[in-house]
Amino acid sequence: MFDLSFLLEDGYLKLFRDGVLTTLRLFAVSGLLAIVVGVLLTTLRALPVKLFKGFVIVVVEYHRNVPVLVQILVWYFGVPQLLPEGARDWINAGNTEFFFATVALALNAGAFISEDLRSGLRAIPHTQQEAAWSIGLTYLQSLRYVILPQGIRVALPALLNQSLLLFKNSSLAMAIGVHELLYRTRQIDNLTFRTFDVFLVATILYLIGTLSLMALSEHFAKRRTAPSGV
Amino acid sequence: MWQRHLAAALFATLAMTGQMSAAHADQLADIKARGTLVCGTQNASEPYAFPDAATRKIVGFDVDVCNALAKGLGVKLEHRALSTDARIPELKTRRVDVLAAAVAWMPARAAQVDFSDQYFVAPIRVLVRADSPVQTLEQLSGKKIAASEGSSSAAVSVTRLPDSNLLTFHDISSAFLALQQGKVEGLVAGQLILARFANEAAAKGGQQYRLLTRPVFEERWGVVMNKGEPALRDAVNRILVDYDKSNGLQESFEKWLGSKSVYKFTRDYKVEPIKVQ
Numbered sequence: 001m002f003d004l005s006f007l008l009e010d011g012y013l014k015l016f017r018d019g020v021l022t023t024l025r026l027f028a029v030s031g032l033l034a035i036v037v038g039v040l041l042t043t044l045r046a047l048p049v050k051l052f053k054g055f056v057i058v059v060v061e062y063h064r065n066v067p068v069l070v071q072i073l074v075w076y077f078g079v080p081q082l083l084p085e086g087a088r089d090w091i092n093a094g095n096t097e098f099f100f101a102t103v104a105l106a107l108n109a110g111a112f113i114s115e116d117l118r119s120g121l122r123a124i125p126h127t128q129q130e131a132a133w134s135i136g137l138t139y140l141q142s143l144r145y146v147i148l149p150q151g152i153r154v155a156l157p158a159l160l161n162q163s164l165l166l167f168k169n170s171s172l173a174m175a176i177g178v179h180e181l182l183y184r185t186r187q188i189d190n191l192t193f194r195t196f197d198v199f200l201v202a203t204i205l206y207l208i209g210t211l212s213l214m215a216l217s218e219h220f221a222k223r224r225t226a227p228s229g230v
Numbered sequence: 231m232w233q234r235h236l237a238a239a240l241f242a243t244l245a246m247t248g249q250m251s252a253a254h255a256d257q258l259a260d261i262k263a264r265g266t267l268v269c270g271t272q273n274a275s276e277p278y279a280f281p282d283a284a285t286r287k288i289v290g291f292d293v294d295v296c297n298a299l300a301k302g303l304g305v306k307l308e309h310r311a312l313s314t315d316a317r318i319p320e321l322k323t324r325r326v327d328v329l330a331a332a333v334a335w336m337p338a339r340a341a342q343v344d345f346s347d348q349y350f351v352a353p354i355r356v357l358v359r360a361d362s363p364v365q366t367l368e369q370l371s372g373k374k375i376a377a378s379e380g381s382s383s384a385a386v387s388v389t390r391l392p393d394s395n396l397l398t399f400h401d402i403s404s405a406f407l408a409l410q411q412g413k414v415e416g417l418v419a420g421q422l423i424l425a426r427f428a429n430e431a432a433a434k435g436g437q438q439y440r441l442l443t444r445p446v447f448e449e450r451w452g453v454v455m456n457k458g459e460p461a462l463r464d465a466v467n468r469i470l471v472d473y474d475k476s477n478g479l480q481e482s483f484e485k486w487l488g489s490k491s492v493y494k495f496t497r498d499y500k501v502e503p504i505k506v507q
Binding site: 010076077080081088089092093096097174175176177183186187189190191192193194195196 | 315318319322336338339341342343376379380381384385388396397398399400404407408411412413
């Protein structure tokens with residue numbers, strides 16, 4: 001059976017704690033950035049400019065069709081190589097692992113969020129748009145005050161689903177050496193060879209994270225369901 | 231909804247435990263009755279166990295050890311090429327009998343699995359860029375260093391170089407890429423692979439590399455088995471000693487690591503019980 005007493009030895013508990021904290025930080029920072037990216041992409045796509053629409057389609061399809069791991073590796077190993085040498089050395093000297101993992105995760109989640117928001121917006125009848133125009137709002141104002149607030153409500157369940165995905169995808173950052181939960185898990189496994197015990201702990205920790213997010217989403221779903229008729 | 235998820239997770243956990251606790255009387259007797267030895271190696275670790283370009287079969291120093299073990303037991307070899315991650319789970323769930331998979335002895339590991347006598351000993355060292363100001367291990371303090379994930383080099387770095395910031399990558403080539411791109415100050419790995427990286431860079435020109443003089447650790451590889459199998463462990467140890475005496479180990483070493491290889495290393499250890507460091 002499982003024996004978790006090893007957690008008390010040699011600071012393994014501290015390694016797990018550091019991993020959880022880094023995972024939470026990665027999730028929070030990339031999640032907030034992803035919302036910004038998502039809203040930006042949706043707005044660009046909703047604008048009546050062909051060039052913007054094309055740009056957003058390219059961005060969204062890249063992030064939907066290329067594995068997240070590859071996206072992270074491209075940002076970490078590929079993008080800095082395109083910069084001039086001075087800038088490259090300066091970037092490489094810093095905490096680039098966390099930075100590029102955050103950028104890659106935020107863009108990926110942002111692309112998916114923008115699609116969820118778009119679906120939400122499409123659920124809003126066009127008459128709402130016309131009503132907004134008729135009271136003299138500009139296109140951007142109608143998006144901001146009338147369409148987006150309603151659309152976001154419709155998109156809320158899908159958005160919370162994205163947050164679960166982002167939480168789990170954050171584990172891919174270990175590929176570039178970010179010391180998040182899965183990185184620490186595999187490190188402790190490598191040190192102790194207690195594979196099953198170590199991954200049981202990690203599974204429980206990830207479950208606590210995802211189940212809390214799900215509980216949060218149910219709470220929101222009850223309080224903020226879209227009004228009937230929308 | 232979430233209750234169902236939790237139930238699924240618990241079920242998976244119990245299924246896994248059931249498999250682990252399946253009773254086995256004596257693995258050596260099982261192997262002989264079955265007529266095959268299932269021996270695991272790594273699958274992409276040149277020159278220890280890696281795909282041969284021509285035949286696509288996994289060959290190397292560790293595969294030779296598997297062959298010697300099967301021959302010594304008088305059974306057929308069933309070779310399994312495993313990823314670093316899969317090594318220990320495959321052994322613990324008894325899908326393989328033994329591992330000759332570049333597993334270095336460490337005290338915490340020895341509490342979980344049994345090690346045979348050492349069949350390979352080599353220093354773990356640090357490679358830095360030739361123009362790096364770093365000359366000693368101490369100067370790596372506070373700096374980023376890279377290693378391959380799941381490797382013994384990564385494990386010993388945690389204790390031997392605790393002040394450095396260790397980043398592990400999925401394989402040694404990505405770790406070397408991080409060194410090449412200047413993302414890390416040093417690369418921790420077996421001396422052999424580091425020497426190859428440095429030699430290849432020297433042959434190509436461009437960025438050059440050098441090894442720090444003092445090794446981080448001397449790793450000792452053993453054949454790894456499940457605990458509580460004294461008959462199997464004794465048989466493996468006997469075979470390894472014979473393998474050394476009959477010159478089989480020396481021939482294999484020359485072919486993959488020594489005079490007949492690109493590495494030109496000489497063997498300065500013999501098969502004997504692993505000394506606690």
